[in-house]
Amino acid sequence: MPRILIVDDEAKIREVVKEYAAFEGYEVVEAADGMEAVEKVREDQNFDCIIMDIMMPKLDGYSACKEIKKIRNIPVIMLSARGEEYDKLFGFEVGIDDYVVKPFSPKELMARIKVAIKRSSKEPSEDIIRYKGLVINFAARDVIIDGKRAQMTPKEYDILFFLAKNMNIAMSREKLLEEVWGFDFYGDDRTVDTHIKMLRNSLGPYRDLIVTLRGMGYKFDNIR
Amino acid sequence: MPRILIVDDEAKIREVVKEYAAFEGYEVVEAADGMEAVEKVREDQNFDCIIMDIMMPKLDGYSACKEIKKIRNIPVIMLSARGEEYDKLFGFEVGIDDYVVKPFSPKELMARIKVAIKRSSKEPSEDIIRYKGLVINFAARDVIIDGKRAQMTPKEYDILFFLAKNMNIAMSREKLLEEVWGFDFYGDDRTVDTHIKMLRNSLGPYRDLIVTLRGMGYKFDNIR
DNA sequence: GAATAATCCCGCAAAATTCCGAAAAAATTC
DNA sequence: GAATTTTTTCGGAATTTTGCGGGATTATTC
Numbered sequence: 193m194p195r196i197l198i199v200d201d202e203a204k205i206r207e208v209v210k211e212y213a214a215f216e217g218y219e220v221v222e223a224a225d226g227m228e229a230v231e232k233v234r235e236d237q238n239f240d241c242i243i244m245d246i247m248m249p250k251l252d253g254y255s256a257c258k259e260i261k262k263i264r265n266i267p268v269i270m271l272s273a274r275g276e277e278y279d280k281l282f283g284f285e286v287g288i289d290d291y292v293v294k295p296f297s298p299k300e301l302m303a304r305i306k307v308a309i310k311r312s313s314k315e316p317s318e319d320i321i322r323y324k325g326l327v328i329n330f331a332a333r334d335v336i337i338d339g340k341r342a343q344m345t346p347k348e349y350d351i352l353f354f355l356a357k358n359m360n361i362a363m364s365r366e367k368l369l370e371e372v373w374g375f376d377f378y379g380d381d382r383t384v385d386t387h388i389k390m391l392r393n394s395l396g397p398y399r400d401l402i403v404t405l406r407g408m409g410y411k412f413d414n415i416r
Numbered sequence: 417m418p419r420i421l422i423v424d425d426e427a428k429i430r431e432v433v434k435e436y437a438a439f440e441g442y443e444v445v446e447a448a449d450g451m452e453a454v455e456k457v458r459e460d461q462n463f464d465c466i467i468m469d470i471m472m473p474k475l476d477g478y479s480a481c482k483e484i485k486k487i488r489n490i491p492v493i494m495l496s497a498r499g500e501e502y503d504k505l506f507g508f509e510v511g512i513d514d515y516v517v518k519p520f521s522p523k524e525l526m527a528r529i530k531v532a533i534k535r536s537s538k539e540p541s542e543d544i545i546r547y548k549g550l551v552i553n554f555a556a557r558d559v560i561i562d563g564k565r566a567q568m569t570p571k572e573y574d575i576l577f578f579l580a581k582n583m584n585i586a587m588s589r590e591k592l593l594e595e596v597w598g599f600d601f602y603g604d605d606r607t608v609d610t611h612i613k614m615l616r617n618s619l620g621p622y623r624d625l626i627v628t629l630r631g632m633g634y635k636f637d638n639i640r
Numbered sequence: 641g642a643a644t645a646a647t648c649c650c651g652c653a654a655a656a657t658t659c660c661g662a663a664a665a666a667a668t669t670c
Numbered sequence: 671g672a673a674t675t676t677t678t679t680c681g682g683a684a685t686t687t688t689g690c691g692g693g694a695t696t697a698t699t700c
Contacts, residue, residue, distance in 0.1 A: 293524070300517075345645055362557035383647055385689065390645095404689070405557055406655075407570030413556070569656055570688095606678090607658060613679065614656095630666070630677065 194240040194309055195219045199229040199256070200271065201248045209243060212298040213305070226251025230259045239266050240309045243301070246272045261287040267308035271296065321356050323414045326398045328356050337396055347372070348391045355402065355412035364409040384410075418464040418533055419443045423453040423480070424495065425472050433467060436522040437529070450475025454483045458638075463490050464533045467525070470496045485511040486546050487638075491532035495520065545580050547638045550622045552580050561620055571596070572615045579626065579636035588633040608634075 196218045198209045203224075210220045221239070223229040227250040233239065242260065246253035257268045267289040289311075290304050321328040325338035330353060335342040344352070350372045355363065365384045369377050388410055392399035403413045420442050422433045427448075434444045445463070447453040451474040457463065466484065470477035481492045491513040513536075514528050543554040549562035554577060559566040568576070574596045579587060589608045593601050612634055616623035627637045 291527075300515075303515075347646070360553075360556045362555065379646095380648060382649085382689090386647070389690065405570075406688070408557065408573075411556065571657070603657095604659065606660090609678065610658070610680090613681095616679095628678070 193217060193219050195221065195238060196305060197221045197223060197229060197232060197239045197242045197244075199223040199226065199242065199244040199248070199253070201225055201245065205245070205271075208298060209301065212302055216302050216306075218305070225249050226253060226256030226259075229256050230263075233260050233263055233266070240312070241305050242266055242268045243305065244268060244270055246270055257287055265312070267312045269301070269304055269308055321359070323398070323401065326395070326401070328352065330357070337398065342394055342396075344394045345390070347387050348394055351387055351391055352395075352412075355410065359412050359414060362405050362408060362411045366409075368409065417441060417443050419445065419462060420529060421445045421447060421453060421456060421463045421466045421468075423447040423450065423466065423468040423472070423477070425449055425469065429469070429495075432522060433525065436526055440526050440530075442529075449473050450477060450480030450483075453480050454487075457484050457487055457490070464536070465529050466490055466492045467529065468492060468494055470494055481512055486548065489536070489544075491536045493525070493528055493532055545583070547622070547625065550619070550625070552576065554581070559618075561622065566618055566620075568618045569614070571611050572618055575611055575615055576619075576636075579634065583636050583638060586629050586632060586635045590633075592633065 194217075196213055198206050198213070198220060199222075200206050200209075201224055206222050206224075210222065213220045221232060221236075223232050225248045226244070229242065229244065230251065233242075244253045244256060248256075251259075253270055253272075257270070260266060260268065265287075268287065269290045269292060270288050271292055271294055273294050289308050292301050292304060319330045321330075325336075327336040329335070333349060333353075335344060335349070335352065351368065354368070354372050363371075365381045368384050369379075369381070373379075388402060388404075392402055395401065401412055401414060402410055404410060418441075420437055422430050422437070422444060423446075424430050424433075425448055430446050430448075434446065437444045445456060447456050449472045450468075453466065453468065454475065457466075466481075468477045468480060472480075475483075477494055477496075481494070484490060484492065489511075492511065493514045493516060494512050495516055495518055497518050513532050516525050516528060545552040545554075549560075551560040553559070557573060557577075559568060559573070559576065575592065578592070578596050587595075589605045592608050593603075593605070597603075597607075612626060612628075616626055619625065625636055625638060627635055629635060
């Protein structure tokens with residue numbers, strides 16, 4: 193269930209949005225001003241979208257948006273009275289994602305929320321990649337295969353991480369040598385083959401995720 | 417200078433948009449209906465944004481958008497009368513990127529165009545060519561034919577990628593040998609023919625996209 | 641200095657490339 | 671429009687390349 197945060201000093205507007213959003217299946221949290229919104233985001237970072245008025249006491253919508261974006265890149269949809277400067281509204285330095293004019297159609301707002309969430313969910317975020325029982329944790333530098341931690345050599349980790357981070361992107365041996373070994377490696381191309389071989393062995397049932405691109409190189413591939 | 421395409425059957429609306437857009441520094445191309453828009457995109461693919469009405473003769477905005485997205489992922493902003501179904505508008509299966517209600521504020525429209533262009537330019541240029549059920553993914557180095565991944569040899573990939581990247585441009589055998597094989601290839605011209613033959617077999621139902629230019633060479637051709 | 645990792649080497653099987661000749665298709669000439 | 675020439679396509683076979691497994695050697699780490 194996606195969570196959205198509605199920020200407005202008018203309780204009536206919050207109420208309307210909440211009602212529609214609940215109907216759409218969102219969990220709604222309210223905030224009465226920008227300050228409160230920033231605090232809520234700080235406490236509990238997993239909002240999927242924020243709807244925010246511009247004119248608010250304590251901290252206005254622009255400034256609140258800027259602060260929130262520093263914490264986490266949550267899509268922000270601004271509400272404002274007609275006549276505001278559009279240039280400011282969409283100012284990318286503020287980071288506003290979309291914008292609805294007051295008085296607004298709740299249906300339109302809901303549609304825009306949906307789009308904003310969809311769009312943000314598309315872009316890569318996490319530091320963890322999962323594929324079935326394979327979990328690659330970049331930060332922790334470990335790999336879990338069907339619940340058990342995989343035992344890998346440093347090079348194997350490096351190659352796997354590099355390929356996984358560039359998922360579905362073809363990598364030539366030269367590119368791999370450059371990126372994983374470093375520019376100052378003057379060795380045989382075939383060294384890559386050997387390490388891929390060992391990596392595959394370490395990956396056990398997921399060995400097929402590393403696919404060979406004949407005459408070219410390798411790629412990490414989770415498609416099909 | 418960014419190029420935008422304005423599609424509407426009312427000349428007056430096109431005129432207004434054109435005026436504002438010109439002021440913002442855009443190059444504007446007009447189309448009077450969906451069919452014309454699709455054709456324009458096919459001919460000259462480098463529009464940065466498309467503004468399109470929904471209600472139009474010949475081909476409506478939805479269908480035109482769908483067609484255009486097959487050719488290339490250009491951001492599309494829809495114009496429509498208030499009261500349209502928002503769900504449909506933002507239907508992701510259609511691929512609409514944004515939406516403005518008629519009668520609209522030209523300033524708002526300009527702001528949204530700016531955002532749409534900025535957003536699309538930010539995302540990693542998708543390096544994907546689509547034609548009906550054929551998807552060529554350069555980065556992943558794979559080709560999908562009607563949902564199934566095609567199995568191709570390195571040379572077949574290389575030729576297809578080269579021809580697809582130079583879509584609708586005639587390529588002599590010499591040029592192909594030079595670009596795909598490399599300058600240091602001293603073999604028979606007819607080698608190209610054989611590989612084209614195999615490539616066509618691999619392309620199955622899309623074999624006709626590789627057209628023969630008698631006495632000259634080949635080209636990748638998505639027209640008709 | 642023993643264990644572990646990384647690199648290199650060799651050979652085989654499979655895959656890919658090239659070449660060749662014949663058939664087919666298109667263009668040209670009569 | 672038939673015959674001829676040119677060009678392309680097709681099928682197959684010889685040749686070359688490539689990836690990978692096994693294993694040996696060298697480097698690194700504790």
